[in-house]
Amino acid sequence: LAAGFNTPIAGVLFVIEELMRDISGLTLETAIAASFTGAVISRFFNTTDLNLPTALLDATRRGSFTPAEIPFYLLLGFLAGILGGIFNRCIIRGMKFNRNLAIPRPLKIGLAGLISGIVVAFLPPFFMDNAGLREFLIAGELSWQLTALVFVAQFFLAIVAYSSGAPGGLFSPALVLGSALGYIVGTFEVTLLGTESPYTFALAGMGAFFTAVVRVPVTSIVIIFEMTADFNLVLPLMIVSATAYIVAESVSAGSLYEHLLGASGIEITEEHPHHDFLSELTADDVMESKVQTLSSNLTLSELIKAMSRSHHRGFPVVEGDRLVGIVTQSDIPKDSQKSGSMLLRDIMTPCPIVVNPTTSIADVLFLLNRYQLSRLPVTEGNKLLGIITRSDIIKAEAQQLNRDRRVTIKSEPAYVVYRTRSPATGKGRILLPLANLENVSGLMKLALAIAKERKYEIECLHIVPVPRYIHPAQAKVNTGSSRKLMRQMERWGRKEKIPVHTKVCLANDIVEAVLETVAKEHIDLLLMGFKGKTANPEQVFGSVTDSLISQAACDLLLVKLGDADSHFPLHFNERPKWLLPTAGGKNIQKATALLPGLANLYPNPKTLTIELCQVFFPDKVKPNGKNIQQIGDRLQSKIGLKIRPLVIRSHSVSEAIIKLNQAANYDLIILGASNEGLLQHAVKGNIPKAIARDSTSTVIIFRSSL
Structure with missing residues (x-):
């Protein structure tokens, strides 16, 4: 722009408007340097620019503007917007049509030249001097009929030429089309109001049509102003450019250059600022799921002890899994000795403000600030899922600022x-x-x-x-x-x-x-x-099962159904028996919580006998049967099922359990195992896998949450 039209300021503004989405000091400084260099070198070589000749811009041909002309400028902007939007659509469709033609590019360009030559041959002679056509129109030397013919022919030929892929641009054709359209509207205005000439309308039309095609209204105003150095044109250019921009966007949204890039497979996406991640993240992404909760029936002294043992100063209050309130340190009465008979439910805040897992972090932050809260429970219905504090949000923001993509990008498999x-x-x-x-x-x-x-x-x-x-x-x-x-x-x-x-x-x-x-x-x-056997010796329970054992954070229950058709839980023995091997670990203790539910599968659960088995290695020390008896008594009182202790000596735990099952024909064998024990390779002695593999009964392996 700076070199071709001698408009260095417009060159800088064009870059700013086109690159508005990511303009920075670097792009602005580069644009200024490029415009300055282009303009200076163009003048150094005395290059003939595309500017308007000085003879056309004498003192007698200055622009004019009166309030009575505003409706006509609005009409000019409206027509330029509609026709400019149609022009852009035709350019895009013409390029798509050209790409679909299965002929070489030189032949396409030659065909466009042939069509242009034939059309121009039938037009008046002045049309052949395309370089001076814009000045010819501004000077007002044509009738409105010939000007309309120029507009239609230029509109058609510009589309044919540019769509062919021939080297060239759209700036000069847009200015010619704008000047023709402005002259036609100006002639209409002269007929109605009797003003001097359509000169101002022709120049304003250049800015309006340029805006409608390229969608850079500020550049359009400045480029015409720089070309004419006529300040009287600024107000007409402002009103027609703004009108043309609004109308053109409704006809065909987006700049022509964006559409041309899109047609070439280059999509320009809006960059989201860093703070937008607060709207993208949800409470489920940021919350702390391991929550310290307090029971509503705690006494005040028990509450004070619980708070003294924790670094937290606020706790959700639950009844079972149901959230009923929240308590903070400030809720404790000052005279705690006189209030010793109080329960937690008497001082807690009932029905606290909560959010669901899909609530955005932006909304969570709003609630925290609006109600001056330090934490918000995350619930699904009445079930407590987690809690969000301000520190959790700060951590997420810090990870975003450090470009930790694990926070904002989640795979969607x-x-x-x-x-x-x-x-x-x-x-x-x-x-x-x-x-x-x-x-x-x-x-x-x-x-x-x-x-x-x-x-x-x-x-x-x-x-x-x-x-x-x-x-x-x-x-x-x-x-x-x-x-x-x-x-x-x-x-x-x-x-x-x-x-x-x-x-x-x-x-x-x-x-x-x-x-x-x-x-x-x-x-x-x-x-x-799971099947109990794997084709790959390097796998324990199978690739999928092994991965879930190591990664699933919740409680895990692995089930290998029995080999016979009459296996548990679809069929039962007349005198059902279960085997519960134990070494006293926490996993088997948690697994016993599932036993009452499984026992209810029997028509009469009281007929069920559970044998609690502990295997001791043969040595000189006599096994302590009291220990296993005490464990059995505690379990029996806890779950209400008949439990019989059983002590076995063997060099191999798995072999002992397998032989015992073969002799007693248990309905079910229940094992407890840790993550390390489950994934321990069979060569080193994977007890759960060996028992499941070689037992014909149904085997359940329980692993508590990670």
Whole structure:
């Protein structure tokens, strides 16, 4: 612009307006240097520019503006906006048509030249001097009919030439079209109002049409002003450029250059400022899920002791899993001795302000500031899921500023194709991934029994694997059988009056899809089936199962159904017996909490006998039977089931359990294991895997949450 039109200021402004989304000191300084260099070198070589000749801009041809002309300038801006928007659309469609022509580019350009030559041959001679056509129109030496002919011909030929891919631009054609349109409107204004000439309208039309095509209104005003050095044109240019911009955006939104880049496969996306991440993150992303809670029936002295042992100064108050209030240090009465008989429920803040997991962090921050709070509980219904403090938000913001992409970018491995929801009335949730459809009925029966006793909901998940080179959302698969299976799960849930949610999804990675569901649905217990044997000796329970054991943070229940057709839980022995091997670890103690629910599968749970077995290595020291007896008594009083202690000597725990099962034919063997014990390789002695592999009974392995 600076070199061709001798308009260095307009050159700088054009860069600013086109690069408005990412303008910076660097781009501004570069634009100024480039415009200055282009203008100076152009003058140094006495280059003929595209400016208006001095003879055309004498003192007798200065612009004019009166309030009575405003409606006509509005009309000019309106027409320029409509025709400029149509011009841009025709350019884009012409380029697409040209690209679809299966002929070489030189032939395309030659064809455009042939069409242009034929059209110009039938036009008046003055049209052949295209370089002086703009000045010819501004000077007003043509009738309005010939000017209209010039506009139509130039409109058509500019589209043909530019669409062909021939070297050239749109600046000069836009100015010619604008001057012709302005002259026509000016002639109409002269006829009605009797002013001197349409000179001002011709120059204002140049700015209006340039704005409509390129969408740079400030540049349009400045470029005409720089070319004419006539300040009287500024007000007409402002009103026509603004009107043309608004109308053109409604006809064809976006600059022509953006559309041209898009047609070339270059998409320009708006950059989001860093603070926008507060709206992108949700409470589920930032909250602390391991929450220290207090029971509502604590006495004041117990509350003070609990607060003195913790670095927190505020706690959610719960009754069971249900949030009933929140208490802070400021809620404790000053005279705590006189208030010693008070309970926590008497001083807590009932019905606190809460947020759900999908609430944006921006909204969380608003609530914290609005009500001068230091923490907000995150709930789903009345169930407490976590808590958010100001420090949690500060940590997330610090990670964003340090460009820790783990905070703001989450993988989306699964694409949901089918989903049903039941009322969220449970205290917790079981996830049941359905892989081997032959074991569905047995696993679902176990899940229903546990859910019924613990008042849980069940989330049934069926994952259809998709090759990694196919995006899950674009995969073509038949999900008819999966949907039929999920409807069966819902019927079983309705029969037992258990809320059952179902989901069928496509995923490249099964493990990621399961972990995603565990996190999003706040799963308390992951119940999975496994075969007991693996084809790959380097795997323990299988690649998917091993990965979930190491990564799933919730409680995990691995189930290997029995080999016989009459296996538990689908069939029972007349005198049912379970085997509970223990070494006194916490996992087997937590697993016993599941026993009452599983026992209710029997018509008469009182007929069930549980043998609590402890294996001792043969040595000179006599095994202490009192210890196992005490454990059995505690469990029996806790779960209300008959427990019989059993002491065995053996060099191998797994061999002892397998032989005992072969002799007694147990319905069920329940094992507790840690993460390390489950993933320990078989060569080093993986006891849970060995028992599950070589036992014909149903085997359940429990691993508590990480």
